[in-house]
Amino acid sequence: MDIRKINQLINENKLVKFYQSKEWRFLRQQALERDSHECQECKRNGRVGSAKNVHHIKEVKKFPWLALNLRNVESVCINCHNKEHKRLEKYIRKKKPKFMNEERW
Template sequence: MVEYKTEEQKKKFYRTGDWNKLRIEALDRDNHECQQCKREGKVHVDSIKVQGERKSVELNVHHKYEIEHYPKLALVLDNLETLCLNCHNKMHDRVFGEQKKKRWDDERWE
């Protein structure tokens, strides 16, 4: 059975033609819209490619059940959903630009 435990194994998987094909299928199925934003009544669609410029990444295809723990679901369309970068980062507890809450809410005495 294939495993996706290490970063190198995951990177190798995400470079395969099978993944890329399924990723496009998931994006098309989800109409290139963030499904979490949609559930919240918002709209976040993919960026548009401008000739001569690099396309900005707006959407990711997310595994609902992570491949590290559920390798059999790595290439199952029903295990995928389209998310914007912000929602995808929230799903993985990666929050940037916000200060983490202080552990103690004490005043500082000088």
């Protein structure tokens, strides 16, 4: 799995294949071990959560060259992971109407 392959999967909307690759599974395992299987988001909030997922801090679609960089991933629990993705979605949705408002002036 190299950057060309990742770019290709993004273009074909087949990123699921990236998450099935042995390279990702290996990186994922490394991240979980580095973080002692603890949710990093819970940790920032003074809680302890058992990490089941590994999250890309900078998302793969926009930063494919960071897809397999250990410094771009962190271990998170399912709860925090869902929250983080909802927050990202909202952020994207919010941006557009604001832009339209500004255009009216």
